[in-house]
Amino acid sequence: MIPLSHFLILGAILFSIGIFGVLTRRSAIGILMSIELILNAANINFIAFEKFLGAGDGLGQIFTLLVITIAAASAVIGLVLIIAIYRNTKNIFAEDINLMKCKIRPLNPVISCPCIYGKYFIRP
Amino acid sequence: MNSGLIQQLSNSIFYIIAGLTVFFAIRLVISRNIFHSAIFLAMVLMGVASVYLYLDAEFLAIAQILIYVGAIVILFLFVIMLTASIHDRSIRQVNKQVLISLVSAAAFLFLIIKVINASFQQYPGPSGAALSVKELGNALMTTYVLPFETISLILIAVLVGAIVIAKSGKK
Numbered sequence: 001m002i003p004l005s006h007f008l009i010l011g012a013i014l015f016s017i018g019i020f021g022v023l024t025r026r027s028a029i030g031i032l033m034s035i036e037l038i039l040n041a042a043n044i045n046f047i048a049f050e051k052f053l054g055a056g057d058g059l060g061q062i063f064t065l066l067v068i069t070i071a072a073a074s075a076v077i078g079l080v081l082i083i084a085i086y087r088n089t090k091n092i093f094a095e096d097i098n099l100m101k102c103k104i105r106p107l108n109p110v111i112s113c114p115c116i117y118g119k120y121f122i123r124p
Numbered sequence: 125m126n127s128g129l130i131q132q133l134s135n136s137i138f139y140i141i142a143g144l145t146v147f148f149a150i151r152l153v154i155s156r157n158i159f160h161s162a163i164f165l166a167m168v169l170m171g172v173a174s175v176y177l178y179l180d181a182e183f184l185a186i187a188q189i190l191i192y193v194g195a196i197v198i199l200f201l202f203v204i205m206l207t208a209s210i211h212d213r214s215i216r217q218v219n220k221q222v223l224i225s226l227v228s229a230a231a232f233l234f235l236i237i238k239v240i241n242a243s244f245q246q247y248p249g250p251s252g253a254a255l256s257v258k259e260l261g262n263a264l265m266t267t268y269v270l271p272f273e274t275i276s277l278i279l280i281a282v283l284v285g286a287i288v289i290a291k292s293g294k295k
Binding site: 004007010014026036037059065079082087 | 135175195196203236247260292
C-alpha cells in the first residue's frame with residue numbers, strides 16, 4: 001500500500017503548481033483553471049486523510065463532494081463574469097480589467113470621483 | 125501471479141499516474157495556447173480521478189470525471205471559443221512576475237514537503253474498511269442532510285445568477 005505521505009506530497013505539488021498559475025497567468029480563464037487545480041489538490045488531501053485517519057463515517061468523501069460542487073459553481077460564475085467583461089471591453093486579461101478604477105484625479109477632491117460616467121473617464 | 129507482484133505493479137502504476145498528472149499540470153500552467161491548457165486540465169482531472177480510485181473512493185472518481193471532465197472543461201472550452209483572438213500564440217500569456225512566483229511557489233512546496241516528512245510518516249496503512257456507495261448515500265441523506273440541502277440552494281442561486289449576468293444588458 002502506498003503510504004499517506006506520498007498522497008500528501010502529490011497534493012502539495014499540485015497545489016504549488018496551481019499557486020504558480022494563479023500568480024503568473026494573464027488571462028482570467030487561465031487563472032480560473034489554476035484555481036480548479038488548487039481545489040483538486042485539496043480534495044486529494046481530504047480523501048487521503050479520510051482513508052488513513054478517518055473514523056469510517058465517510059466525512060472526508062462527503063466534504064469532497066461538497067467541494068466539487070462549490071468548485072463547479074464558482075467556475076460557472078467566473079466564466080459568466082468573464083463573458084460579461086469580454087462583451088463590454090473585448091478583453092479578458094486580468095491586468096487590463098480596470099473599468100472601476102479612476103484614471104485621472106478629479107479636479108475637486110471633495111466631490112466623490114465621477115469617473116465612470118463623468119468627463120474624467122477614459123475608456124481603455 | 126502472486127499477490128506481492130500485483131501489489132508492486134499497482135504501486136508502480138500509481139507513481140506513473142502521479143508523475144503524468146504533475147507533468148500535465150505543469151504544461152497547463154506554462155502553455156502559451158490557452159486551448160491546450162483546457163485539454164491539459166482534462167488530463168489532470170482524470171489523473172486525480174485515478175488517484176481517488178487508489179484511495180477506495182470509486183463514487184468520487186466517477187463524479188469527478190462526470191462533473192469536471194464532462195461539464196466544467198467543456199464550459200471552459202466554450203468560453204475560450206467565445207472570447208475570440210485570445211488563443212493565438214503571439215499574445216504573451218504570463219505576466220512579469222514569473223520569477224518571483226516560481227521562487228515563492230517552490231519555497232512553499234519545499235516547506236510543505238518538510239512538514240509532511242516530519243509529521244505523517246507513521247501512518248503506513250489505511251485505518252478502516254472502504255466505504256460503499258450505499259453507506260455514503262445513507263450518510264449524505266441522514267447525518268449530513270443540512271450541507272446537502274445548502275448545496276442545492278447554492279446551485280439554484282448559481283443557476284439564476286449565471287443567467288442574469290450572462291443576459292445581454294440591452295433590451
